[in-house]
Amino acid sequence: MFKDLDPILHSQLRLSIVSLLVGLEEAEFVYLKEKTNTSAGNLSLQLDKLQKAGYVSIKKSFKGKYPVTTCKLTAKGLKAFERYVTTIKSYIHL
Amino acid sequence: MERQEIADSINTIEQAIQEARKVPSGAYFYDILWGTILAFYYLVNYFSLTNPDALISKFSHYYWVLFPIGGIISGIRSKQDDIKETAKSIADKIYLFAYSGFAFAYITIYLAAEFNGLNAIVIPVFCSLLGLTVFVTGGIIRESLSIIMGLIGMIIGAYILKMDIAHQCLFASLACVMTSIIPGIKLMFARV
Numbered sequence: 001m002f003k004d005l006d007p008i009l010h011s012q013l014r015l016s017i018v019s020l021l022v023g024l025e026e027a028e029f030v031y032l033k034e035k036t037n038t039s040a041g042n043l044s045l046q047l048d049k050l051q052k053a054g055y056v057s058i059k060k061s062f063k064g065k066y067p068v069t070t071c072k073l074t075a076k077g078l079k080a081f082e083r084y085v086t087t088i089k090s091y092i093h094l
Numbered sequence: 095m096e097r098q099e100i101a102d103s104i105n106t107i108e109q110a111i112q113e114a115r116k117v118p119s120g121a122y123f124y125d126i127l128w129g130t131i132l133a134f135y136y137l138v139n140y141f142s143l144t145n146p147d148a149l150i151s152k153f154s155h156y157y158w159v160l161f162p163i164g165g166i167i168s169g170i171r172s173k174q175d176d177i178k179e180t181a182k183s184i185a186d187k188i189y190l191f192a193y194s195g196f197a198f199a200y201i202t203i204y205l206a207a208e209f210n211g212l213n214a215i216v217i218p219v220f221c222s223l224l225g226l227t228v229f230v231t232g233g234i235i236r237e238s239l240s241i242i243m244g245l246i247g248m249i250i251g252a253y254i255l256k257m258d259i260a261h262q263c264l265f266a267s268l269a270c271v272m273t274s275i276i277p278g279i280k281l282m283f284a285r286v
Contacts, residue, residue, distance in 0.1 A: 025184050031180035
């Protein structure tokens with residue numbers, strides 16, 4: 001039997017966020033919103049779930065006068081992503 | 095597990111990774127800037143050692159000022175990039191660590207060589223370290239031109255080991271053009 005896929009990552013939007021962050025040092029909220037083509041509210045909700053799972057760290061700061069939310073993949077998030085990809089690969093080899 | 099779901103997940107991962115790769119690295123700017131400063135600096139040193147009466151040689155004691163100017167320009171550029179960028183590429187972090195390591199290694203070797211009266215090894219070591227840094231960063235970001243130029247830089251470093259300081263300066267200038275300016279220009283045009 002195949003290992004179960006991580007329910008946190010097994011959502012297209014959350015998977016998309018994590019996949020973007022895998023290839024980046026860090027990304028701002030506006031970048032993720034633009035690339036995932038989703039609403040701010042939905043993105044915020046999904047980022048919150050990823051943060052609670054310990055997959056993403058979120059830092060709030062200021063760029064000049066404007067508030068900025070920066071997201072970064074954690075080591076736990078990277079491991080979870082690698083596990084997810086391995087599981088997916090095992091499905092393909094069926 | 096539906097076959098369609100697997101296909102969707104793979105698609106999502108592939109698209110996102112491709113998208114993240116499009117985040118441009120600003121490293122080319124520093125390559126060109128510092129490559130030009132160092133190439134010019136070594137070239138001036140070559141002229142001042144071989145032809146002290148030339149006009150360019152008469153100001154050779156003042157060319158060190160290019161380094162703080164380069165530092166200020168780099169600082170301003172870095173701040174501008176921070177304001178503009180909404181995502182930071184991994185390549186920028188690789189460059190930061192690689193070139194910080196290069197600078198640290200070069201400064202320690204330079205000080206040790208000065209202290210021990212081994213000035214003749216400083217420029218060959220500079221070329222080798224620069225070549226190594228360009229080779230490694232080129233390998234990580236998959237830029238074959240940087241890999242080749244990095245190798246050439248290391249070869250220049252070995253080749254000039256027994257030369258007099260003036261000719262070492264001339265070859266160091268050439269090494270800066272090959273390892274920094276040429277790959278920098280290539281990276282500038284390769285940006286998305």
